[in-house]
Amino acid sequence: MKNTLLELKDIHKTYFVKKKPIKIALKGISFSIFEGEIFALLGVNGAGKTTLSGILSGLHPPTSGDLLWKGKSIYKNLLKYKASVGLCPQKPNIDPDLTIDETLIFAARCYGRGQKEAEKQRDYLMELFDLHGYENAVAKHLSGGFKQRFLIARTLMHDPKLIILDEPTVGLDAHIRKQLWAIIFRLKNEGVTILLTTHYLEEAEALSDRVCFIDQGEMQVLDTPAKLNQHYKKANLEEVFLHLMEEADKEEK
Amino acid sequence: MLLFWQLMRKDLKQFRRNYPGRFFDTCFLFFTNLVVFGYFLPELGVSSSYGPFILIGAIASFGLFDIIAQVGELIFDIEGDRKITFTLSMPVPYWVVFTQLAIKWAVSTLLLCLPLFLVGKLILWKNFDLSQIDIFRLFVIFPTGCLFFGFFSLWLTGILKKIQNLSSLFLRVINPLFMFGGYFFSWQSSFEFSPYIGYLILINPMIYIMEGMRAASLGQEGYLPFWSCFFALWGFILIFGTHAIFSLKRRLDCV
Numbered sequence: 062m063k064n065t066l067l068e069l070k071d072i073h074k075t076y077f078v079k080k081k082p083i084k085i086a087l088k089g090i091s092f093s094i095f096e097g098e099i100f101a102l103l104g105v106n107g108a109g110k111t112t113l114s115g116i117l118s119g120l121h122p123p124t125s126g127d128l129l130w131k132g133k134s135i136y137k138n139l140l141k142y143k144a145s146v147g148l149c150p151q152k153p154n155i156d157p158d159l160t161i162d163e164t165l166i167f168a169a170r171c172y173g174r175g176q177k178e179a180e181k182q183r184d185y186l187m188e189l190f191d192l193h194g195y196e197n198a199v200a201k202h203l204s205g206g207f208k209q210r211f212l213i214a215r216t217l218m219h220d221p222k223l224i225i226l227d228e229p230t231v232g233l234d235a236h237i238r239k240q241l242w243a244i245i246f247r248l249k250n251e252g253v254t255i256l257l258t259t260h261y262l263e264e265a266e267a268l269s270d271r272v273c274f275i276d277q278g279e280m281q282v283l284d285t286p287a288k289l290n291q292h293y294k295k296a297n298l299e300e301v302f303l304h305l306m307e308e309a310d311k312e313e314k
Numbered sequence: 315m316l317l318f319w320q321l322m323r324k325d326l327k328q329f330r331r332n333y334p335g336r337f338f339d340t341c342f343l344f345f346t347n348l349v350v351f352g353y354f355l356p357e358l359g360v361s362s363s364y365g366p367f368i369l370i371g372a373i374a375s376f377g378l379f380d381i382i383a384q385v386g387e388l389i390f391d392i393e394g395d396r397k398i399t400f401t402l403s404m405p406v407p408y409w410v411v412f413t414q415l416a417i418k419w420a421v422s423t424l425l426l427c428l429p430l431f432l433v434g435k436l437i438l439w440k441n442f443d444l445s446q447i448d449i450f451r452l453f454v455i456f457p458t459g460c461l462f463f464g465f466f467s468l469w470l471t472g473i474l475k476k477i478q479n480l481s482s483l484f485l486r487v488i489n490p491l492f493m494f495g496g497y498f499f500s501w502q503s504s505f506e507f508s509p510y511i512g513y514l515i516l517i518n519p520m521i522y523i524m525e526g527m528r529a530a531s532l533g534q535e536g537y538l539p540f541w542s543c544f545f546a547l548w549g550f551i552l553i554f555g556t557h558a559i560f561s562l563k564r565r566l567d568c569v
Binding site: 115119140141143144152153158167171 | 317321331394396569
């Protein structure tokens with residue numbers, strides 16, 4: 062029996078300008094994320110993935126609906142929930158003038174970790190992400206791949222129960238993407254629950270236990286990659302995805 | 315509180331690295347002002363006491379010009395990489411994050427401007443008497459003025475739509491506040507010129523920073539009552555601060 066870590070109940074998100082709705086980004090999303098799984102959110106650009114990950118990380122409020130963390134609404138104690146979650150955003154939002162070492166220690170200390178505990182976690186993550194030798198490198202001078210690894214390491218400094226990786230491999234070359242996949246697998250093996258948003262279907266297929274397709278703010282399907290391939294009689298997720306998009310286009314017409 | 319302190323430590327660490335360059339720029343601006351007002355204008359018949367008057371005004375108003383950089387930095391971040399998202403994702407209420415930003419700006423303005431009293435003394439020498447400074451009053455009004463600039467920057471960030479509007483910000487907000495804020499004249503002289511103008515100028519928060527700083531540094535005579543300036547500034551801090559926090563919350567769509 063899998064334990065539910067996070068449950069989304071009918072999440073809606075509408076953006077307003079001067080109290081007038083200008084965009085409905087999410088139209089009643091409901092699903093559960095189980096402890097220790099890699100859950101992928103898939104969809105084309107503008108489908109609502111980043112909006113949803115913003116809500117899941119506690120950054121933005123839903124217009125309606127609720128998020129339950131181990132059965133309790135996160136909004137009853139949002140700060141406690143935020144302490145259990147790590148968000149790795151799409152854009153590398155790093156303090157450019159701080160060194161890797163300073164940033165990692167700062168990230169842990171902000172979550173109440175002591176200096177020694179923070180140093181221990183830093184050493185462990187530097188090893189895991191192969192960042193040794195870059196302790197004193199200033200973040201702005203890192204290459205794309207290093208920056209992304211460093212960003213994930215920063216997300217893990219407070220040892221979160223759930224990490225949200227928003228398009229972690231976008232813009233990276235194939236070699237570095239594969240390196241990051243290995244890291245994501247290793248995190249899963251260590252018991253971390255991962256929510257991955259991506260539009261690389263090959264990546265979702267290789268990494269995820271379950272995938273959820275979102276289109277125009279609505280959930281289309283949710284299952285394991287293997288079951289989806291089997292159900293739609295397709296060879297891989299990319300073909301399933303294309304099939305679903307065609308169906309959606311037909312319905313729209 | 316712990317998180318607030320960690321954020322301050324991190325920001326001050328970055329500030330310390332950039333301090334020499336920024337302090338040089340500040341001194342350069344300060345020097346050009348003091349040489350003109352302290353030496354050139356007295357040669358043209360302006361009173362020699364105008365030098366110290368401008369010296370305090372320059373120290374007090376530096377934060378106003380720093381607003382452009384602060385607002386620009388935050389809007390650039392909001393429209394770009396969103397470093398602020400990392401802080402907002404931490405277990406801390408959004409209002410603490412915004413308040414910390416304002417306090418960080420206030421502290422950096424304070425640390426840049428405090429040594430200017432000594433630089434000013436070196437430039438004006440005999441014309442500026444350091445013994446006139448009421449240290450207690452200065453240490454009350456100066457941080458208050460810097461805090462006002464910090465929260466005012468935050469408020470402007472909340473209401474400014476895009477980074478392209480920064481030049482309008484200077485022309486429409488910063489410059490009028492500066493010109494009518496008592497940098498070149500005391501409130502009393504504006505009141506003597508026209509009581510209506512005098513009363514109108516009282517809606518400009520800059521006048522309380524200028525008058526309060528001059529009352530603390532050059533003596534109370536000829537300036538608005540010191541404690542009135544202090545409380546008026548706190549009123550402005552509360553008004554701009556509260557509105558800034560709400561408008562930034564709306565802009566960044568925080569929970």
